[in-house]
Amino acid sequence: MTKFSIKTTLTAAALGLAAFAGTAHADEADTLVTILTAPEAQTQMMAMVLTMKSAEQGAMPHVMLCGPAADLALKEAPESATAPQKPLGVGPQQLMQKIMGLPGAKVEVCAIYLPNKGAGPEVLLDGVTVAAPDAMAAAMLDADARMSF
Structure with missing residues (x-):
């Protein structure tokens, strides 16, 4: 395959994906349920980036943090939760x-x-609440919800 045909093929594939992404956006769910348990700061950051980007595209964020990731919700969070990421x-x-x-x-x-x-709950940031298992299960099963992480 020549350089030109590889470039043409890649461009056509990118355009096809862009067209598909446009139709997927129109059908996007009302709610994005993000369940995050990972202790790594980069994974936590990427979950928040994708949640924010989904919100910018019309999704309603519903985030549940558990295990080490729940430390993000603490008023006195560990440095890994607060250190700036590139x-x-x-x-x-x-x-x-x-x-x-x-x-x-x-x-x-x-x-x-x-x-x-x-x-x-006094150790949590203002606005962070404790998930009720029944309500969280219902959010996960909602036909209009998408799941991430």
Whole structure:
């Protein structure tokens, strides 16, 4: 295959994907349920980036943090939650707080996080709540919801 035909093929493929993405956007779900448990700051940051980008495209974010990822919701979060990540220059907690500021967005910690931490809801950032298992299960099963992470 020549350089020209490879470039032409790649361009055609990119245009095809762009067209498909445009139709997928029109059919996008009303709610994006993000369930994050990963302890790594980069994974946490990418989850927040994708959640924010989905919100910018019309999805309603509903984030549940559990295990080490729930530390993002703490008023006294570990440095890994607050240290700036490239290229945005903000930490996962700061981006999560921007998501929390969006109309209708929800950020929750899983129901077992605080009891197993030996803490109460007073340790959480304002606006973060504890997920009710029945309500979270319903959000996950909602026909209009998409799941991430």
